[in-house]
Amino acid sequence: MHSFTEENYLKAIYKLMENDGPEVSTNAIAAHMNTRAATVTDMIKKLSAKKLVHYTPYQGVSLSTTGKKAALSIIRKHRLWEFFLVEKLGFRWDEVHDMAEQMEHIQSPELVERLDEYLGFPKHDPHGDPIPDAKGRLPETEAALLLSAQKGKKYKMSGVIDHHVLFLKHLDEIGLKPGCIIYVDQITSYDLSLQIRINGGKPLFISHQIARNILITSSR
Amino acid sequence: MHSFTEENYLKAIYKLMENDGPEVSTNAIAAHMNTRAATVTDMIKKLSAKKLVHYTPYQGVSLSTTGKKAALSIIRKHRLWEFFLVEKLGFRWDEVHDMAEQMEHIQSPELVERLDEYLGFPKHDPHGDPIPDAKGRLPETEAALLLSAQKGKKYKMSGVIDHHVLFLKHLDEIGLKPGCIIYVDQITSYDLSLQIRINGGKPLFISHQIARNILITSSR
């Protein structure tokens, strides 16, 4: 249906749209995809001809209904495969992105639905990101930043903002991963660093830099 | 490393080489891959420049050691994914080829090894084809054709020659699939058709056409 490249553009536009609003700039896409603005313009025209995006020259681009659906389908596959890689094959959550990046392009609606069922219809991937259902609907996700946590309370880690491998690896090393319970013992007002305990373990210091990239929900 | 297209050529050359001997003709590749001879010549030159094949113009092509290794790695992945699709996701053996055709190109040595382990190191895929190990070694496979079976004996179905979907689907419908036990009750010398029973079930007539495409081993 769509080429790998087209799928990657749709996904990129979707993610940028999620963060920065519906109108996505050529340069933002170029930066996100590590290509040149001229290349992006070419591809946007193609996606526009296929009615996957709305495009007015110089005004940025936004996903059409079909484009959004396509993007969500790719994201669904990506996240289901990530879940598979962690839960079934035993990879760590910081290892699976690049593999899923390839697997998300496998074309077979039947395969996706069977995989979903096989995995027990998970709602979130190993990073805590919501998995769209077969219709492209995202599960409700109420989440706050760890830096907005209150002293003395406990929370459940529900995901991350930053998805870079080095960040994820660091979190994994200190024992932080989605699902764990975080007890907030101290908040240093000077540098906004936190002293926490994970699942009731020993105290751990978390910088503001890290706390702003961790998502939490009320525990239970 | 290699493009999808290059991988598909290597696989095609491997399969043709398996059937017709080491020297594979341009036309044979073109026919197998549904392209034109001119296209094949171009690609052969590229594979030759990469030292994946040995090539003398007008004399056909053969896989180099590296080329053969690459081909076996792709076949390994294809067959492991087929096994996964049937054993874990519950697809029928006649449904999985096209999906595996896409999955075989996923690049990640670690993923393949973990998948192999997860599946319990299977030796054969759902069609009975041998799965190369991590080093590219194929398991021993002694197999005969069903048409060479003897009256009154029983055999285990070990695979198929023809891999076309319609053939596989037909076999599945009549209950023949790798692993089943075949009792040969009668052989009609006139048309070489067979009367068999599957796993001791009710009698079934098998044409010569079908019998020549089914592989068997001695039962147990």
Add this chain to the structure above:
DNA sequence: TCCAATATTTAGACTAATCTAAATATATAT
């Protein structure tokens, strides 16, 4: 308002994979 900085698009070119048509080599049947 107008100019400079920034963002975007256009023009022209490149590579990989493919094609058709023409040229050339090999094989085969009298």
Add this chain to the structure above:
DNA sequence: ATATATATTTAGATTAGTCTAAATATTGGA
């Protein structure tokens, strides 16, 4: 042995995706 049929390669063109450099549009500050 030679002509004809078949197989293969070459030449030249096409499409998708990419690039650089140049042209053009938008924006924000004086």
